[in-house]
Amino acid sequence: MSRLTQVFADLQSDKRRGVIPYVVAGDPSPEGTVPLMHSLVGAGADILELGVPFSDPMSEGPVIQKGHERALANGMSLHRVLTMVAEFRKDNDRTPIVMMGYANPIERFGYEAFAAASAEAGVDGLITVDLPPEEVDTIDGALKDVGLDNIFLISPTTPEPRVQKIVERARGFIYYVAVKGVTGSGELDTDEVARSVALIREKTALPIAVGFGIKNAASASVVAACADAVVVGSALIAEMQQKAHSAEGLEEIQIHGAAVKLLQSIRAGVDSSPS
Amino acid sequence: MTSEVTPELFASVPDQNGRFGRFGGKFVAETLMSALSDLEQLYQRLKDDAAFQREFDEDLAHYVGRPSPLYEAARLSDAIGGARILLKREDLNHTGAHKVNNTIGQALLAKHMGKKRVIAETGAGQHGVASATVAARLGLECHVFMGEEDIRRQALNVYRMKLLGAQVVSVTSGSRTLKDAMNEAMRDWVTNVEDTFYIIGTVAGPHPYPMLVRDFQSVIGREARAQSLAQYGKLPDALVACVGGGSNAIGLFHPFLQDESVAMYGVEAGGKGLETGEHAAPLSVGSPGVLHGNRTYLMQDEDGQILETHSVSAGLDYPGVGPEHAWLKDIGRVQYVAANDDEALAAFHRLTRVEGIMPALETAHAMAHAEKLAASMSPEQHIVVNLSGRGDKDILTVAALDGIEV
Numbered sequence: 001m002s003r004l005t006q007v008f009a010d011l012q013s014d015k016r017r018g019v020i021p022y023v024v025a026g027d028p029s030p031e032g033t034v035p036l037m038h039s040l041v042g043a044g045a046d047i048l049e050l051g052v053p054f055s056d057p058m059s060e061g062p063v064i065q066k067g068h069e070r071a072l073a074n075g076m077s078l079h080r081v082l083t084m085v086a087e088f089r090k091d092n093d094r095t096p097i098v099m100m101g102y103a104n105p106i107e108r109f110g111y112e113a114f115a116a117a118s119a120e121a122g123v124d125g126l127i128t129v130d131l132p133p134e135e136v137d138t139i140d141g142a143l144k145d146v147g148l149d150n151i152f153l154i155s156p157t158t159p160e161p162r163v164q165k166i167v168e169r170a171r172g173f174i175y176y177v178a179v180k181g182v183t184g185s186g187e188l189d190t191d192e193v194a195r196s197v198a199l200i201r202e203k204t205a206l207p208i209a210v211g212f213g214i215k216n217a218a219s220a221s222v223v224a225a226c227a228d229a230v231v232v233g234s235a236l237i238a239e240m241q242q243k244a245h246s247a248e249g250l251e252e253i254q255i256h257g258a259a260v261k262l263l264q265s266i267r268a269g270v271d272s273s274p275s
Numbered sequence: 276m277t278s279e280v281t282p283e284l285f286a287s288v289p290d291q292n293g294r295f296g297r298f299g300g301k302f303v304a305e306t307l308m309s310a311l312s313d314l315e316q317l318y319q320r321l322k323d324d325a326a327f328q329r330e331f332d333e334d335l336a337h338y339v340g341r342p343s344p345l346y347e348a349a350r351l352s353d354a355i356g357g358a359r360i361l362l363k364r365e366d367l368n369h370t371g372a373h374k375v376n377n378t379i380g381q382a383l384l385a386k387h388m389g390k391k392r393v394i395a396e397t398g399a400g401q402h403g404v405a406s407a408t409v410a411a412r413l414g415l416e417c418h419v420f421m422g423e424e425d426i427r428r429q430a431l432n433v434y435r436m437k438l439l440g441a442q443v444v445s446v447t448s449g450s451r452t453l454k455d456a457m458n459e460a461m462r463d464w465v466t467n468v469e470d471t472f473y474i475i476g477t478v479a480g481p482h483p484y485p486m487l488v489r490d491f492q493s494v495i496g497r498e499a500r501a502q503s504l505a506q507y508g509k510l511p512d513a514l515v516a517c518v519g520g521g522s523n524a525i526g527l528f529h530p531f532l533q534d535e536s537v538a539m540y541g542v543e544a545g546g547k548g549l550e551t552g553e554h555a556a557p558l559s560v561g562s563p564g565v566l567h568g569n570r571t572y573l574m575q576d577e578d579g580q581i582l583e584t585h586s587v588s589a590g591l592d593y594p595g596v597g598p599e600h601a602w603l604k605d606i607g608r609v610q611y612v613a614a615n616d617d618e619a620l621a622a623f624h625r626l627t628r629v630e631g632i633m634p635a636l637e638t639a640h641a642m643a644h645a646e647k648l649a650a651s652m653s654p655e656q657h658i659v660v661n662l663s664g665r666g667d668k669d670i671l672t673v674a675a676l677d678g679i680e681v
Contacts, residue, residue: 135300177306
């Protein structure tokens, strides 16, 4: 059983909902990323989503864009992200890692080489924002061959027949994008989210994670009432940046502390969800 | 040209997945897939609709002022002493460049879709001005995304857009030029996809944009072909156009692709020289990759990060290129070359002084190559250059480069 399948099975048998934090690999520093991943697991993360820095992150709002820019300025590359995953795996073989990024760094790496290197490093799933089902064939076969899950996005603008097509190809879990917009933007329409998630559930038994627009314990709690897991990204990065700018000479672990604190509160919100 | 290239081949692209061979496609976030498919369906229906075509043609005739002349640059040709250089005068269009052909077409599509808000990205500002113009005419809300760096070097066009009622949004991410403006326009589109039409200014972006922008711009080549036959009784021997994203080039080239005797040259921005790395010439020295919704040649590093570009002309300052150009390069139908900043500036001054026509700095790149090419050809031969835009917008840039305070 894959790590992702195992985690969702455990969550289901415990009647709990999952929490998935997103951070950009290499932000605020490359040295800090693996310790941050462990800290997030300690704060209650069930799955980790690791952003792969790209020069042109077209679906990201300003907070995550800046994270990508800082990471690239720190010399990050896709190869280095995989090194971090391998490093993390030395101490944690249970928490699934999903990488989220854009097609070009993978295309440059080479699809088969990338799939092999990801499996070797201990990656479990891949979300590539600009590889919708129409364009995913080049990589999907290679990922399947090494046992990695390609995770598809479904959005509020995805028409019903298309939802059907997507779930038929999906593995691991479905990622429902809760707002029309970039990451970290917009106000959640929780009724709309509930309706859409219910509609997706009619078509698939795969777990459904909901992300984009979840900012705090309250919104996480509401969304967790209908989802199997909630994803939180921009809010964590914004907290860390605020902390980083609050005083001179902070240790990175103090900056991480801001994200850990928010994630703990989101964990509590999700666990108290009226599902 | 390779032997398997047949006339039918050119009519077969893009395929139904938006592919030009291995290039093109729809590499966008799921949120946009439905909007792209709506646009594609509408366009497939309207492009063969006589009433829509009539509306488009009438706007081109009475609002844009088409057909644009095919003018023989006699003094320039005499001075060079080789092939005759003919200029397809897109600079005489309303708003001063070829860009308006496309914005007229896309604004009609927006109208048919009932969208009240249009957005556009712009580099030199020509596409932004052309978008703001059609938006003013149709009473649409218009937001133009423009890199902070381009806003600085194209101040005149920024003010033109504001006069036309558009909101110019300064883009401060990344390199603060055209590529970042396009990222930001895509982000806006993802957010406002239901009431917003994205007027892409070049033959890049996700399918169906490279196809529909090509179709709207192909009026340039259709006219040039007919004018060449009417005025000289023969087809030209060569075509030359500058290539940033490549819309003016594809517009000129496309109607001639099946004419095997016509050679074609796309001229990229060589910047400070290809060997310096400071240029915007992905077809000359780039490699295939995925950016802004399509697979094409890109300027990128070994990790697949997009590189910053350099060109004296904001309109060519783009690290990618339309996917059809990538395909035309691969099959060998079009040759892609580069002209550097200095060569373009020299050509700018020469055309201005010898013919009384001041070209845009983008266009000056095409002129620079055309002069070299003409010198290697004979006086019975003809070269058609797409004079894609006028140079008024660049006067301050040129003055600064020449060390003159205006």
